Amino acid sequence: MSAPPKFDDLTPVLEGRGATGLEARGRVLRCGLAREAVAGGAADLLARRLELDLMLATDRRADRGVFAIHYLFGDPVADRFVELAVDVPPADARFPSIATISYPASRYEREIRDQLGLTPVGHPDPRPLVRHGFWPEDYHPLRKDAPPPGAWVDDGRPFPFRRVEGDGLYEIPVGPVHAGIIEPGHFRFSADGETIIDMKARLYFTHKGTEKLFEGRRPGDGVELAERIAGDTSVGHPLAYCQAIEALADIEPPPRALHARVILLELERLYNHVTDFGAIVNDTGFAVAQAHAARIREILMRTNARLTGHRLMRGMLRPGGLQRDLEGASALPAAIDRLRADFDELVAICLDNSMLVDRLRGAGRLTRRTALDHGAVGYVARASGIDRDVRRDHPFAAYGGLTFRVPVLETGDVEARAMIRVEEVRESAGLIAQAVEALPGGDFACPLPPLPPGQSAFGLVEGWRGGIIHWVLAGADDRLDRVKIKDPSFVNWRPLTFALLKNIVPDFPLCNKSFNLSYSGNDL
Amino acid sequence: MIGAGGGATGLGAILVEVLQGLLALLLAPGIVGLVRFIKARLQGRRGAPPWQPYRELAKLFGKEMVVSRNASWIFGVAPYVVFASTLAVALLVPMLAAPLPIDRAGDLIVVVYLLLLGTFAIGLAGLDPGSAFGGMGSSRALTIAALAEPTIALAVFALAVPAGSTNLGRIVARAIEDPGGALSPGHLMALAALFIVMLAEAGRLPVDNPATHLELTMIHEAMILEYSGRSLALLEWAAFLKFFVFLSLLANLGLPWGVALNPGASAVLVAAAILIVKVALLAAAVAVLETRLAKLRLFRVPELLSVSFLLALLAITSSFLVE
Helix, strand or coil: CCCCCCCCCCHHHHHHCCCEEEEEECCEEEEEECHHHHHHHHHHHHHCCCEEEEEEEEEECCCCCEEEEEEEEECCCCCCEEEEEEEECHHHCEEECCCCCCHHHHHHHHHHHHHHCCEEECCCCCCCCCCCCCCCCCCCCCCCCCCCCCCCCCCCCCCCCCCCCCCCEEEEEECCCCCCCCCCCEEEEEEECCEEEEEEEECCCCCCCHHHHHCCCCHHHHHHHHCCCCCCCCCHHHHHHHHHHHHHHCCCCCHHHHHHHHHHHHHHHHHHHHHHHHHHHHCCCCHHHHHHHHHHHHHHHHHHHHHHCCCCCCCCEECCEECCCCCCHHHHHHHHHHHHHHHHHHHHHHHHCHHHHHHHCCCCCCCHHHHHHCCCCHHHHHHCCCCCCHHHHCCCCCHHHCCCCCCCCCCCCHHHHHHHHHHHHHHHHHHHHHHHHHCCCCCCECCCCCCCCCCEEEEEEECCCCEEEEEEEECHHHCEEEEEEECHHHHHHHHHHHHHCCCEHHHHHHHHHHHCCCCCCCCC | CCCCCCCCCHHHHHHHHHHHHHHHHHHHHHHHHHHHHHHHHHCCCCCCCCCHHHHHHHHHHCCCCCCCCCCCHHHHHHHHHHHHHHHHHHHHCCCCECCCHHHHHCCHHHHHHHHHHHHHHHHHHHHCCCCHHHHHHHHHHHHHHHHHHHHHHHHHHHHHHHHCCCCHHHHHHHHHHCHHHHHCHHHHHHHHHHHHHHHHHCCCCCCCCCCCCCHHHCCHHHHCCCCCHHHHHHHHHHHHHHHHHHHHHHHHHHCCCCCECCCCHHHHHHHHHHHHHHHHHHHHHHHHHHHHCCCCCHHHHHHHHHHHHHHHHHHHHHHHHHC
């Protein structure tokens, strides 16, 4: 493990803003700021190239008499984080907005407004974001005293879509119910003939109250819930959750568990990337490639089932290590290598097809600038020239001791997003081989002590779709008080809108598939 | 109309005509089922059996219709217009015997306009209920039709020049009498042009993907998205029939042997058997082609259709030069 990062450059800046309780623990610098100082403090950190990774609010009226807003900044070039906390008194439930200097903040602030009823002062966008369309405006589900949702019905008010008007322009409303079996989402296109000039995705039809369901659970009982946040990320999410709990309890799982976690996470990346590649080429009408991608995926899923007893590898992780030992992993590298070779052959066949490549190349281009502004993560960011990967930048599990390449492409089009996945499949196969070889014996879990009440911590994981964050606040009696989840989809949905501009309507499914974002993981 | 008539007359000819219509109606769903079946097998899937489309039609005919409140009478009438015009084309295209008395009722110009009538009706029907997808599909389908239909006329004209008649029956009869002409460059180019147009007209890859569930990429499927029950069955059947008619036209213009020159019972039965084999082989070729192709970006479709138009133009020039 590397030496703890230094915060010498940031401490004076935050002290200058009147920081209280400034404390560096491990790779995280924490402090409190006054409401008036937070916009300036955030601006200082952004000016020093830190990025806003997460923003959330908690209802702490019960123990501290206030709402608290937390800002988590990450340093893209060093393994260090800064967490600012701001108290908001219930009598004056407002906080200064930093939406105009950070686009991701504008999304988080709208989320906080919807869920906790705190008003970001100076926010340019008054529309709700995550609030379910049927809910009354004054219902804030994450307030501790919020009653269970009632039998509300649609009040019939139309959603305030932006109208694009002019000669020959028309709107195409699609969804939320689609012809295929996919998650619900409404897309409103404004098109000039076939050319898309604006698209608004209205999501949030799948509210399940996941974050609320975490509240009051025991730390060990959070795993099964975390496994169900996004059906295709049943390792990434619980892993981020476990890491947050472990950081909070200040324990380190035994090395065997850390290596097993690498294997599980990479297996999840493998089957998802193979599926996605097949789905992307299928949208060009090249169904034969999809059939073979589905075949390889099925073998991967059965491999998962043999290894863990579950095709999606549920029931493996727990805070402190694993729920059960990973057995029979020694045969894994050879099996994975055969599948990788099979997949490489499939990719070669697809890339030989000039009609197919013509569809992928240049479609849905996302510029580096736009991706950076939106805080895009995962393959979406890496296909647009942003060299970020949590596994390398903020090593977790056993990644610090393994070697792998982070593929980065510059073009930002559908082809780039497909090829990033292809490259990552190769890297994942290598990582699995290394982790299996280095898999130490010994315990696969360590005991979890009670969580310190009122303390918070976070876990960060590079899931197959991108960076996942779970932020956990411990309550009294070893129960969870608040769990905030960031799925990569939350920051990657909006860039899709920009990638679509000037593309043609029939290319939307292809662009959308190359992003392949989660509706459910986005709406918790 | 140039040089119509001749050949078979009387009751036998009418029987042949009825037989041809029935054959086309009954075989068309099976041919589409066969294409789907072969494609599934080529993709390594088991696939539905080739007779699945018959079950689908039976199911749809048994279902209740749901019609949008915004739809006018056009929406109700269009499926019948589409079905009737396609069936009329099926009767005018020489499948079993050539030439036939009904040839007098219409030559290839009538065939082209009947096809266009069907396209026009389904295009209107797509617009009628006012749904976004229907309008999108209609706009795309009519754009493609505007590029494809002239090519059909031009390509068949190229074949008509050596026959000295725009009558499809005469063209086929002439090709049987003069097999050497079938290998002339004009003839081959005309067939190639027709094949490309067939893919576009029948909504096959690389122009349209008949298997897609993605509303935004659809062309033919988008226009009929609002239909259900009997109307949908008629439209589906008409689409199957159109594909079958195009395949038989290609088969009989390209390889005319087997078409009966006199409507005797045995000759017609042999002709029917040979037609089925020829069409099935062509359908298999389409299935193989579709497995190897990806769908073109929509704005590349005009390029493909320009190629077919150019081929047809070269074919007709060549036909005149050879004359």
